[in-house]
């Protein structure tokens with residue numbers, strides 16, 4: 001198991017870690033795991049509050065084989081990114097949104113959660129301690145992965161008696177190997193990601209295990225990912241395995257409304273605001289699968305994917321292509337604004353970024 005470090009040793013270590021930059025081939029990091037120097041670990045007390053969080057050396061963790069997270073999937077994760085600015089400072093993007101989402105998800109999954117302040121402070125400490133792993137400006141970001149897990153032992157089905165909050169980070173490049181090049185999606189019309197009253201609207205780990213089968217099958221057929229439909233009518237768009245979806249027609253941008261089966265993405269929310277501020281009409285509503293065949297452009301949004309243009313979608317054997325398979329002008333424009341905001345290249349009038 002990873003050993004805790006004494007505070008002064010840690011401080012010295014963390015300071016030296018901030019003075020240089022890790023030796024990685026930054027142009028080929030992709031979206032894979034690159035172990036870094038430290039992770040943050042905080043346990044909950046008997047009363048459900050969290051305290052005494054600490055940075056530890058990156059390493060494996062130990063838990064009971066009957067831990068709630070291993071047996072009954074009592075776990076949540078988050079995802080956010082830190083960017084290195086051209087002046088060397090670090091920017092986080094709306095970390096309090098992730099803190100809030102974890103709190104809401106924890107309630108649904110019967111777990112205690114850190115306060116929003118604890119969450120954001122822990123993210124900051126983890127990023128600073130791993131500063132040398134943040135890619136040079138313009139060549140990627142540091143992906144931050146907070147976890148909340150039922151680590152106490154249970155056998156009968158019940159909430160775990162103990163919980164652990166943990167953050168690890170990894171430098172990342174593009175999520176899809178296509179980069180900003182358009183991806184090809186297939187609509188899944190048999191398997192579903194979420195059900196009304198279920199947990200599709202929170203970032204619980206099981207939602208992601210549930211999409212692996214369809215995703216693997218799609219990849220074998222050469223598609224980048226799967227677009228899910230609602231499970232009641234099998235007709236309305238929900239989301240892609242790892243991102244939200246937007247459909248563009250003229251000046252109108254439509255996206256499935258949040259209603260318990262769709263993950264309320266931080267990038268989704270930001271894109272809606274950015275698009276409106278740039279004069280687009282944005283509609284959050286039921287979006288029928290038929291609308292895909294009449295759209296000018298489609299794109300996905302998420303922390304990992306940022307904005308990913310869609311080149312084609314296949315549904316029941318029919319394939320529709322957008323912008324002749326090239327990057328759409330609207331996707332390109334929104335991608336450019338959001339990434340520039342995240343990297344501190346344009347003025348942040350919304351106060352979305354947090355500079356470290």
Ligand code: COI
Pocket residue numbers: 078079080208241242243302303304305
């Ligand atoms: C993210 O976009 O950060 C996510 O959590 C999706 C994940 C499957 C990579």
